[in-house]
Amino acid sequence: MNRRRCAAAAVSVVCALTVLASPGLAFAAPEPPPAPPASAAPAKSLEEVREQLDALYRKAASATDAYNLAEERADKQSAEIVRLAQEIVKGEARIEDLKNRAGAAARAQYQNGGLPPEAALVLTDDPQLFLDGAGRIQQGHKATKDLLGELTRTQADLAAYSEDASAEWKKLEASRVKQEKAKKEINDQIAEAKKIEDRLEEKERERLLKLEQQAALKAQTAWLSSGVLKEIDGKASGKGKEALKFATAQIGKPYEWGAEGPGSYDCSGLTSEAWAAAGRTIPRTSQEQWRLLPRIDVKEMRPGDLIIYHADASHVGMYIGDGAIVHAPRPGRNVTIAGAGTMAILGVVRPDK
Structure with missing residues (x-):
């Protein structure tokens, strides 16, 4: 799948014209600047x-x-x-x-x-x-x-x-x-x-990427500040280590929706294939992984466990330890390592419990 780029709306500028009276005549009141078209939307930051x-x-x-x-x-x-x-x-x-x-x-x-x-x-x-x-x-x-x-x-x-x-x-x-x-x-x-991405200038895309990184850092910092990492000290199981080895070996491969490898993955395609490589068949989608796999407390998670994100369980990453996950983020991005707290955590499931 082709990578996606960010875009923004163009900024519109309205110039006001002042009507000046001719010399010797009474001055007319200046006309108000013309209103922008009803369809024009304010530029987005x-x-x-x-x-x-x-x-x-x-x-x-x-x-x-x-x-x-x-x-x-x-x-x-x-x-x-x-x-x-x-x-x-x-x-x-x-x-x-x-x-x-x-x-x-x-x-x-x-x-x-x-x-x-x-x-x-x-x-x-x-x-x-x-x-x-x-x-x-x-x-x-x-x-x-x-x-x-x-x-x-x-x-x-x-x-x-x-x-x-x-x-x-x-x-x-x-x-x-x-x-x-x-x-x-x-x-x-x-x-x-x-x-939207295609309308952005190169410098705006660079700034947008920095904004994404800043938002992720802010969320991760808040998560770590809760002290949760101090209580997470679980060790990966044998199968968990195998699943982790597979998942981390895919770093750098592109995200593609519906993909299960070997050249590209979506988020649940990566986690399901990683656990299949470890000899454990799990549901294909993040929502079914959340629904059917055994749930554990965040404080009890260990490397190899799957963290399910967002209220609709629409994203999943594999915990690798030290407050980080390996996951396939979204179109236009590659499989990568990210902070486990950069997105809203719904819960954690353990495939080999």
């Missing part, structure tokens, strides 16, 4: 631009989570549809086999002259043959009953598989609709942010 961009990228991150979740569900639904299709094929083959066996039994009776086994048994004068025949008839009745029962069950299973497959198709289509909606929202938010 760089700090306001920074806040506007931050809001746009936050919305894009939230939409990215929605897209990733819909994609994950679509993958599962597709796999379930394949499984059900395989079951349907096996069920149809089983029904065909049962019908063939039932037909064979009917043909055997026909070859016996159509005489029921019970009638043929009554006509025998040999007691032993009578007993043997009675046993075979009983076994035959049971086999026929079992055959019909299995045929009925298989037909019912086949109908259920077909119904389930139809339901999964509907869910899959709904997931695809959600994907497309989220994709459009992501692209719209990023495009708007890029439009």
